[in-house]
Amino acid sequence: MMPIMTAAILVVGAAAGAVLVKLLQSGRQSQELRRLQEAYNQLDQQAKLIIRTDFDLHRIQEELDRRLAFLMALQRLGRQLQVSLHPAEVYSKLDAESVTNFGFTKGLLGLCGSSESVAWHSVIGVTPEAAQQLTRCLTGSAFLKQLLTHPAPLLLKTDGVGEPLERQLLDLLGVPVAVMAGVIPQAGPAGCLLLGRDLGGSVAAQADEELVAILTNQLASAVENSALYEEPWLAKQELERKVRQRTYELAEANAQLLQLNKAKSDFVSAVSHELRTPLAAVKGYASLLGSGQFGALEKPQKDRLAKIEKHVDALTQLINNLLDIARIESGRVTMERAPIAVEEFFATVQDLVRPQLEAKRLRYTPDLDGVTTLTGDPQHLQRVFLNLLSNAIKYTPKDGEIRVQLRKDGACVLATVSDTGCGIAAEHVPKLFQEFFRVSDPANQQVQGTGLGLALVKRIVEAHHGQIAVTSEPGNGSTFSVRLPLA
Numbered sequence: 001m002m003p004i005m006t007a008a009i010l011v012v013g014a015a016a017g018a019v020l021v022k023l024l025q026s027g028r029q030s031q032e033l034r035r036l037q038e039a040y041n042q043l044d045q046q047a048k049l050i051i052r053t054d055f056d057l058h059r060i061q062e063e064l065d066r067r068l069a070f071l072m073a074l075q076r077l078g079r080q081l082q083v084s085l086h087p088a089e090v091y092s093k094l095d096a097e098s099v100t101n102f103g104f105t106k107g108l109l110g111l112c113g114s115s116e117s118v119a120w121h122s123v124i125g126v127t128p129e130a131a132q133q134l135t136r137c138l139t140g141s142a143f144l145k146q147l148l149t150h151p152a153p154l155l156l157k158t159d160g161v162g163e164p165l166e167r168q169l170l171d172l173l174g175v176p177v178a179v180m181a182g183v184i185p186q187a188g189p190a191g192c193l194l195l196g197r198d199l200g201g202s203v204a205a206q207a208d209e210e211l212v213a214i215l216t217n218q219l220a221s222a223v224e225n226s227a228l229y230e231e232p233w234l235a236k237q238e239l240e241r242k243v244r245q246r247t248y249e250l251a252e253a254n255a256q257l258l259q260l261n262k263a264k265s266d267f268v269s270a271v272s273h274e275l276r277t278p279l280a281a282v283k284g285y286a287s288l289l290g291s292g293q294f295g296a297l298e299k300p301q302k303d304r305l306a307k308i309e310k311h312v313d314a315l316t317q318l319i320n321n322l323l324d325i326a327r328i329e330s331g332r333v334t335m336e337r338a339p340i341a342v343e344e345f346f347a348t349v350q351d352l353v354r355p356q357l358e359a360k361r362l363r364y365t366p367d368l369d370g371v372t373t374l375t376g377d378p379q380h381l382q383r384v385f386l387n388l389l390s391n392a393i394k395y396t397p398k399d400g401e402i403r404v405q406l407r408k409d410g411a412c413v414l415a416t417v418s419d420t421g422c423g424i425a426a427e428h429v430p431k432l433f434q435e436f437f438r439v440s441d442p443a444n445q446q447v448q449g450t451g452l453g454l455a456l457v458k459r460i461v462e463a464h465h466g467q468i469a470v471t472s473e474p475g476n477g478s479t480f481s482v483r484l485p486l487a
């Protein structure tokens with residue numbers, strides 16, 4: 001609208017000029033001439049004023065557009081900064097699009113270390129060499145110190161009375177105008193922002209300072225947020241590192257233990273094996289002597305020989321158990337996976353323990369609950385139930401009761417052997433399956449044993465991929481449960 005008005009005024013002015021010439025030529029009506037001259041001068045003044053106002057408005061409009069573009073770019077950058085997880089990431093978020101939208105052509109954003117140096121994380125429109133030189137110029141300079149202690153941005157201009165360093169910075173950037181500011185967060189590392197552009201102008205330069213101040217404030221809060229996030233993140237990382245380290249150490253220790261355990265099993269196995277031969281010889285010679293082949297024996301001599309044989313039998317049993325435990329542990333024994341007819345299996349077991357049951361007048365109640373088959377090694381599983389039953393017999397007083405119960409439990413068979421015996425105190429339960437462990441109360445001392453029976457039972461059950469557990473109450477009996485998979 002303004003240019004049209006200006007043109008109209010100029011046309012009217014030109015027409016008035018023509019009339020004036022005519023009047024001059026004619027030399028008449030000098031009064032009108034003067035008036036017309038005044039009117040012409042006023043019109044000329046107004047035309048100039050309008051032109052000047054139009055030009056100023058144009059410039060303000062341009063500045064407003066620039067600010068709007070800057071604020072929109074700031075909003076875009078703000079969204080990107082929200083997802084920054086580390087302070088260093090914040091300093092790398094300045095990109096070419098943001099620099100252009102901020103109204104600049106060059107941009108550098110970097111992190112300032114404690115040694116008053118700067119490491120650029122975003123470099124836009126500047127060569128790596130120039131960026132390096134800028135770093136060298138700024139490192140340790142009073143200028144950088146000032147930026148990092150005073151949040152107000154600094155305007156650098158070639159036509160200003162700047163210091164030599166400022167001129168050098170502008171030269172390296174290759175621009176006539178630049179704004180530099182410190183990013184000073186309350187938490188996290190400080191940084192430095194440098195933006196340069198080709199065109200000067202006092203209104204624009206002042207606006208640059210204000211907008212850059214907003215930008216550096218936003219950067220500082222993003223660094224604070226990410227620093228707050230970084231702390232627990234680093235703690236979590238450290239925790240994970242420690243867990244990994246401990247897991248590795250445990251795995252190492254476990255491997256060593258396995259090796260030691262194997263060495264122990266090998267040793268026990270070798271010693272047991274070596275002992276069996278001389279023991280067999282001792283037993284052989286004792287029976288030979290006892291048979292009277294080398295002369296008739298008196299009763300006391302026979303009694304002593306019978307004792308030798310009994311102890312040799314016990315020792316052989318102990319050595320056999322030790323040997324079996326060592327063999328199963330080292331994986332040298334493979335368990336058969338055969339179907340076992342349950343009724344027949346438990347009838348045999350019952351036959352084997354019948355003399356002891358009868359000797360203590362114990363009631364024996366088997367309850368197979370329709371379970372017909374077990375899967376496993378018949379010989380080894382017989383040892384499991386013989387051991388559990390003979391323990392139940394040993395630790396149950398006369399006239400007590402022993403029950404064997406079977407039931408299907410999913411893909412397993414759960415077999416329990418319960419007694420009404422002396423029971424086991426809770427503190428002993430975790431050690432029951434260790435080799436040579438025996439409860440050390442006086443009642444238990446009366447009963448003979450080696451402390452190897454349950455250790456062997458557990459190895460056999462586990463070699464069948466089963467589990468063994470015990471529940472017991474002192475004075476009220478115990479229940480040993482064996483879970484064996486069917487497949």
Ligand code: ADP
Binds near residue numbers: 419437444450452478
């Ligand atoms: P032991 O040869 O001593 O019986 P085991 O390994 O079979 O060795 O048993 C270890 C210990 O567990 C026994 O000494 C005994 O104290 C305890 N124990 C095992 N079975 C029973 C049970 N049914 N009732 C009470 N105590 C038991």
